[in-house]
Amino acid sequence: MRAATYEYDRGLAGDFSFIAHESLHAFGLVHAHDDRGADYGDAWDVMGYYYTYQIHRPNGWMVGPESNAAHRSMLGVMPAGPLMVKVPVDSGYYTVEFRQRSGYDINLPEDAVQVHWVTGRDTYLQTSPADRLIEGDVFSDARLSVRVDAVDPGAGTATVTIAY
Numbered sequence: 001m002r003a004a005t006y007e008y009d010r011g012l013a014g015d016f017s018f019i020a021h022e023s024l025h026a027f028g029l030v031h032a033h034d035d036r037g038a039d040y041g042d043a044w045d046v047m048g049y050y051y052t053y054q055i056h057r058p059n060g061w062m063v064g065p066e067s068n069a070a071h072r073s074m075l076g077v078m079p080a081g082p083l084m085v086k087v088p089v090d091s092g093y094y095t096v097e098f099r100q101r102s103g104y105d106i107n108l109p110e111d112a113v114q115v116h117w118v119t120g121r122d123t124y125l126q127t128s129p130a131d132r133l134i135e136g137d138v139f140s141d142a143r144l145s146v147r148v149d150a151v152d153p154g155a156g157t158a159t160v161t162i163a164y
């Protein structure tokens with residue numbers, strides 16, 4: 001029993017991603033889903049799958065990634081500026097946001113636009129045609145269309161055309 005407790009503690013030491021995930025539950029966030037039915041489906045969010053795009057520091061610590069814009073908005077920590085477009089539809093809303101590889105998000109696959117469907121406190125990363133949209137990509141379903149016209153990582157901007 002003592003050995004098991006030690007291993008458990010050692011496994012958690014420095015895992016700030018795990019600590020952040022569990023702490024954010026206490027602030028009211030639920031898991032970050034995807035649109036394929038996976039409870040932890042959003043690997044771009046610390047509230048998603050455990051093996052998200054977190055940072056593994058040389059000392060063994062793990063941090064990140066950040067949360068999607070809807071989660072940040074729920075927490076009241078959305079930075080000022082036009083970083084998220086919110087499109088109310090029926091019983092929920094879509095968000096369109098631009099995620100960049102910096103800070104706790106440095107291990108994201110690329111700078112890209114993402115679309116989430118949000119209902120209540122549940123966020124669903126849209127994965128068709130991909131979990132991230134880059135220049136030229138189009139997300140489209142029966143209620144929303146998002147075309148990425150340009151992505152400029154240097155300027156920190158994405159230009160999108162949204163129709164609903």
Ligand SMILES: [Zn+2]
Nearest residue numbers: 021022025031
């Ligand atoms: Zn959890």
